Amino acid sequence: MPEAVLHVYRGDASGGGLKEYRVPLEEGMVVLDAIHHIQGHQAPDLAVRWNCKAAKCGSCSAEVNGKPKLLCKTRMDALPPGQPVVVQPLKAFPIVKDLVTDVQWNYEVNKRIPPFTPKPNAEWRWKQEDVDRVQEFRKCIECFLCQDVCHVLRSHGRTDAFAGPRFLVRVAGLEMHPMDALNRTKFLKEDAGIGLCNITKCCTEVCPEDITITDNAIIPLKERVVDDHYDPVRMLVRLVTGKKKGE
Amino acid sequence: MSERYESHDVDVLVIGAGGAGLRAAIEASAQGARVGVVCKSLLGKAHTVMAEGGVAAALAHVDPSDSWKVHFKDTMLGGKMLNNWRMAQLHAQEAPDRVRELERWGAVFDRTRDGRILQRNFGGHSSPRLAHVGDRTGLEMIRTLQDFGVHQGLEVYMECTVTKLLKQDSRVVGAFAYWRETGRFVLFRAKSVVLATGGIGKAYTITSNSWEYTGDGHALALGAGAELIDMEFVQFHPTGMVWPPGVQGLLVTEAVRGEGGLLRNATGERFMERYDPKRMELSTRDMVARAIYTEVKEGRGSPHGGAFLDISHKPPEMVKKKLPSMYHQFMEFANIDITKSPMEVGPTVHYIMGGVRVDADTGAATVPGLFAAGEASGGMHGANRLGGNSLSDLLVFGRRAGAGSAAYAAKAPGHGVVDPAQVAAAERELLEPFERASGPDPYSIHRRLQQSMHSLVGIFRTEQDLMKGIEEIVKLQAEANAVRVEGSRAFNPGWHLAHDLRNMLTISEAIARCALQRRESRGAHARLDYPNLNPELGDVNSVATLDGEAVRVSQSPLPRMPDELRALFATEPAGVQS
8 A cells, every 4th residue: 555654743832843653544635634643643732733634624634745724624645646745734833643733713704804794784684795795704713824824923923913915804704794883994004913914815816715815805995994994084074073983 | 539630619510512513512502501521523524514416304494385284294104114203393393493593693595585594305305495505504503503602602522532421320410421632531521411423334344434423422311321213224335436445434324316317227227126216316325225125136237236327317507516525525526527427326334213212302412410312312313214314403402402401401400420330441441451451452343243243233134133243243342352452541532432342332232132133124224034025013113222232122112102293194005004
């Protein structure tokens, strides 16, 4: 039976390194299958998160050959043959152990997003076309690969100032919901730090759900922020009427 | 004693953060309770996320003649009349409100032309009844509940495993758990506890379930002295992927058939004609799963041992819009374009109808202070669950268990006293595997259990196989008690499995013993040696309890349906009315 060679990161906050494992290669095998094989036969304490194994839950996020990937969706036969497969934890988040990182920060950011606030006395009818875009954002499986690849978080570590693509997508889903009454541009500008995104589209490239994060979510939100906070005409209108958009 | 551990005091402790757990937590919190939610994974990753086809509710948006009574009747007939009638009634009556409520909390369902929630066909439902979002309805549901819940002040304890319920006399007063990340122990004191831990699929080789589904709630309930009912009813979903090996068992949504998908065998025949000519592909899951199994067994299977499921006669754009994740799943995992070629599918363990015996209205288990909802509870689905009735079950009975547990907590005199001896025993049980110099490893025991359950307590059963299965399980229990774990307590999957394995073994024994006791074929329980439905057994639930470490089974009478509901079934053929 053909064999695959994997170099898997083993270690924790105190340090670690790549360790080599060999596993029998099966047809259609994904990297997570190989990791499970290692767990079940060679290294029972190898830490990895996973759940659905069907690219629907976003648990098994890691880096394969340096690229953010879902382990369950990365086929071994799609990787360069004859070379070891390097599997490492997400770089943007603190390591817990082996392939598991501390992603708690994401859940803290989520709590700060002003919640869905339905319009009072509205009729709950809308066309499918009106929610196709919102449904695109709601496909997000919270794998945090976009957070991992985003250089604001990955290279500059600005978790203090930037919510990351995942949560801009979530805000977009709320802002474009036909029944939502709230305006979140102040949150986007001041808390989510949307201005820090300089539209390199790395997040869109890694999204396993094919959400067009930058073009469909972030750019329209940036425009709303500009309209509300920098547009001189609107600023004047606001000054005169004392009203904000959405009120 | 409790000073030695990190400890948390809540009014209501919810174990499990899928649809049922989150809905229970939201309701308990809305009733004024301080709520803690404990889950084994990260928030939002529970198996609800995998639910695809939709949530069943008689909204009557597509078929105006649909009503709760028709939904109730479909559910009871699908469950071969073994359902708890009161649960089935509440479920059918309340599901529409629960779905509308979800929409008010931000869920975005697919729409009808006139802008209302769209509904689709599903097996065993006599009208298009499933509100859905393409084929990712569960994701929509869990995310909506999660985002609504976090703004309600729920305290969420992620990646934390409860290993024992703690009792003061007869009453449940808390839970003992460990943090998966560090392996440190943690104590929860609670006035009431809701079990919403989902299913048991990981006891079988081929399953749609993830690693979490190890019968934790079922085993915790047994350990606390509660009763389980109807554990013999394990649902094999007819359509799991059969190839490639790594994704064997992965769910292929029933929505494929709901949207017009056809089942064929190797000869090209639409074989459901021979099994259920009236409903064909949209027959109930028990029927379709056995039909596919039989076709394969009799030599008419597809190349990789399944049946062909074909949706390629539908317009490709429609397939991609209504079944997007199926399209991607087959494209990426099997190199198959489902808009052009058929899929290969076969039965996969998906759901357990049996579970904790609960009061229909409050979710109260048979032990004071303990509640259960969702897949961990029993009764709602009888001998076979209809597709789409799980998501609605989670919402209806999650809410009810949340209300029930909050009401119980409000009346409770205060937190109970935690017994140091129980805590010490729970701690010992977890630490022993590290202290043994030698012993079997948990992974190999798990593989053997899965194989035994699949081959001996599977889709078709016989007395001989079941006896052998029980013997095997008891043997593996002894081995599991001597298991050895390597490494440290920090995020150690081998250690985690060593504990989960005990739960799987306990519930496997319950399944096998209940299956042995029920000498008939009904719904998902098919006995080759008793191939027919026995009307006398239509009036009894199987009951499982724990006696020391051994599972004891008995029977108890089914709650009797009131005459006005019974009248709904007057026109049905004899036998199903019992």
